[in-house]
Amino acid sequence: MRMWMVAAAASVVMAPAAAQNWAETVSVTPKGGVLIGNPAAKVKLVEYGSLSCGTCAQFHTNGLPPLKAKYLAGGKVSYEFRSFVRNGPDYAGSLIAACLPAKPQLGMLDAMFEGQGAWLQPYMKVQPADMQGVAALPMAQQFVRLAELGGLYGFAATRGLPEARARACLADAALIEKVAANRKEAVEVHGLTGTPTFVLDGKTLDGVLDWSALDPKLAAAVG
Structure with a gap:
């Protein structure tokens, strides 16, 4: 009995540790993107979306x-999502997501993509006069007002971001500039003309818009 217990204990000690699941690792990059995976991965995939x-x-x-x-x-591969803003609601939504730490930020992006039709719907009803009023405001207040028009404060609050914090981020000049800088880099460096655009190890993947087109590119890069 004693020898069996010793052998059993030894087998427990010698059991290999479970491999790390890097897909559960989420971080925010210096450019403000949300990165999933090993930050030191050999192959780096960026989506401008x-x-x-x-x-x-x-x-x-x-x-x-x-x-x-x-x-x-x-x-072996990391994936970074960088927001490419195309319009006012895009900008407001991106700033609200960027308000949060890494994992909650990814959760907010998930919610915005999954509920895209619902949170964009109120903007379909915004009148031209309302948009003229937004344009007349100082830049720091434009996105605060856009979020009001779209009801984004309620959307964000139910997902863990209090309205006061959301308002502060929407008026944060440094955060606004970071989102704008990502858009500028996407256009000037990667030649972005539409979304999504994928960049694999610094090279823009032309014509890749979905998983079926992206998968073989990644397979070739991993080797």
Whole structure:
């Protein structure tokens, strides 16, 4: 009996540690993007996406799960989402998401993509006079007002971001500039003309809009 117990204890001690699932690691990059996976991964994938882009929402829903399972979990590939703003609601939504730490920020992006139709719907009813009023405001107040028009404060509050904090982020000049800088880099460095645009190890992937087109590119990069 004693020898059996010793052998059993030894087997427990010698059991290999479970491999780390890098798909559960989320961080915020210096550029303000949300990175999933091993920050030191050999292969680096960046998506420039828009929160109001239907194709981006489809990738987030249908492409991100297999991307995590096949490439991110093992640590060889990292994926970074950078917001490419196309309009006022995009900007307001991006600033609200950027208000949060890494994992809650990813959760907010998930909610915005999954509920894209619902949170964008109020903006369909905004009148031209309202938008003229927004344009007349100082930059620091424009996104605060846009969030009011779209009812984004309620959307954010139910997902863990109090209204007072959301208002502060929407008026944060440094945060506004960081979002603008990502857009500028996407256009000037990567030649972005639409969303989503994927950049793999610094190279823009032309014509890649969904998982079926992205998968073979990643497979070739991983080798």
